[in-house]
Amino acid sequence: MKVLVVGSGGREHALAWKLAQSDALAELHAAPGNPGIAALAHCHPIRMNDVEGLLGLCREHELDLVVIGPEAPLVAGVADHLRRAGVTVFGPGAAAARIEGSKSFAKEIMEAAGVPTAAELAAVRAPCVVKADGLAAGKGVFVCRTQAEADAAWEQARALGDSVVVEELLEGEEVSLFALTDGVDTIPLAPAQDFKRLLDGDEGPNTGGMGSYSPTPFLRPDEIDELVETVHRPVLAELAARGTPFIGLLYAGLMLTGDGPRVLEFNCRFGDPETQAILPRLEGDFLGALAGAAGGALGGVELSAGPEAAVSVVLAAAGYPDAPQAGVQIRGIEDAEAGGALVFHAGTAVRDGRLVSAGGRVLNVIGLGGSVAEAREHAYAAVERIDFPGAQFRRDVALRAVRVPG
Ligand code: AMP
Ligand code: GLY
Numbered sequence: 092m093k094v095l096v097v098g099s100g101g102r103e104h105a106l107a108w109k110l111a112q113s114d115a116l117a118e119l120h121a122a123p124g125n126p127g128i129a130a131l132a133h134c135h136p137i138r139m140n141d142v143e144g145l146l147g148l149c150r151e152h153e154l155d156l157v158v159i160g161p162e163a164p165l166v167a168g169v170a171d172h173l174r175r176a177g178v179t180v181f182g183p184g185a186a187a188a189r190i191e192g193s194k195s196f197a198k199e200i201m202e203a204a205g206v207p208t209a210a211e212l213a214a215v216r217a218p219c220v221v222k223a224d225g226l227a228a229g230k231g232v233f234v235c236r237t238q239a240e241a242d243a244a245w246e247q248a249r250a251l252g253d254s255v256v257v258e259e260l261l262e263g264e265e266v267s268l269f270a271l272t273d274g275v276d277t278i279p280l281a282p283a284q285d286f287k288r289l290l291d292g293d294e295g296p297n298t299g300g301m302g303s304y305s306p307t308p309f310l311r312p313d314e315i316d317e318l319v320e321t322v323h324r325p326v327l328a329e330l331a332a333r334g335t336p337f338i339g340l341l342y343a344g345l346m347l348t349g350d351g352p353r354v355l356e357f358n359c360r361f362g363d364p365e366t367q368a369i370l371p372r373l374e375g376d377f378l379g380a381l382a383g384a385a386g387g388a389l390g391g392v393e394l395s396a397g398p399e400a401a402v403s404v405v406l407a408a409a410g411y412p413d414a415p416q417a418g419v420q421i422r423g424i425e426d427a428e429a430g431g432a433l434v435f436h437a438g439t440a441v442r443d444g445r446l447v448s449a450g451g452r453v454l455n456v457i458g459l460g461g462s463v464a465e466a467r468e469h470a471y472a473a474v475e476r477i478d479f480p481g482a483q484f485r486r487d488v489a490l491r492a493v494r495v496p497g
Pocket of ligand 1: 209220222232259260261262344356
């Protein structure tokens with residue numbers, strides 16, 4: 092098969108890395124890709140929202156499958172355009188991608204499908220969570236413990252758009268649970284935890300995610316199937332019943348509360364950086380699963396998670412998230428890889444033959460091991476081998492999981 096991966100982040104590097112291991116892969120292309128992906132795929136300087144450019148690639152290289160990584164092109168309807176032109180696409184059309192693109196639409200679907208979520212509040216009264224309705228790259232959600240925070244959040248959310256959702260503040264462990272789907276059949280992937288705040292101890296501003304690990308001790312294997320049954324399947328059935336079936340990966344962000352699991356959000360694509368910890372553990376025919384989902388034939392495909400754990404630590408540029416410093420030279424990735432780690436590029440570029448930072452989150456460093464504790468040690472040992480002046484990273488990724496008894 093000839094496959095195109097759309098996107099340029101660490102998630103897309105992980106997708107490309109996993110696809111490249113498939114015997115059925117004939118050619119791998121990326122648009123636009125990044126320097127890490129370039130070692131595995133032909134990278135084309137085409138932006139991820141450029142439908143004509145992507146269609147041109149599909150025709151020129153006779154591509155069999157397009158895998159769209161980020162939410163922006165999905166919400167903008169890029170998958171619809173490609174499908175109408177006869178391309179097989181992994182990723183939902185705009186109507187189903189609204190599950191991520193609009194918080195109020197997600198609430199409406201959950202209510203119709205009977206999926207447990209945070210209750211909506213009629214007034215902006217702390218404690219609460221205030222959410223701008225549309226896509227805001229993680230910057231549209233405000234967790235408010237005081238009334239002053241809630242009032243300020245209301246103003247900020249309103250400034251991002253007219254529609255604002257206010258809901259109860261839930262407490263518990265947060266987990267990310269993904270299911271691949273062709274619109275009818277589903278395959279759950281191993282659960283992961285994501286570290287959204289910039290600083291240790293969940294302090295500092297929200298970011299795109301500073302690390303992840305899988306599996307998590309906070310969900311037992313039998314609970315995974317139960318969650319997919321109570322969360323993913325009803326939502327997929329509701330979307331299908333509305334004539335807008337979801338094809339691709341449905342991401343549920345869950346809070347495991349004392350009263351049971353509650354959905355915090357849905358995303359219409361692989362999570363970043365969870366994917367960087369999930370895919371290294373994945374066993375089975377990944378390309379077959381993506382092609383099966385895209386082609387309406389997921390039934391019969393088997394995927395499982397291997398026994399190893401994976402911990403992924405993000406190295407972010409100095410100044411991230413406000414003003415990440417670009418152009419800082421990075422060395423030592425080969426040393427980290429020689430020690431057994433995986434390094435996925437996110438915000439890198441090659442300038443004058445040197446690898447430099449070119450974004451906020453720059454690298455994902457993944458350690459593998461027989462337990463989360465061992466994987467964690469390997470990840471941080473690999474981080475030490477990378478020379479990236481000014482890099483910011485959390486030192487407590489997966490630390491709580493290591494401390495969970497047996
Ligand atoms: P979202 O984009 O909706 O996932 O929100 C971003 C982050 O805000 C989540 O990952 C949670 O950490 C937090 N969050 C969202 N909704 C709630 C809620 N109802 N209660 C507590 N935390 C929340
Ligand atoms: N890891 C959070 C996200 O992908 O939205």
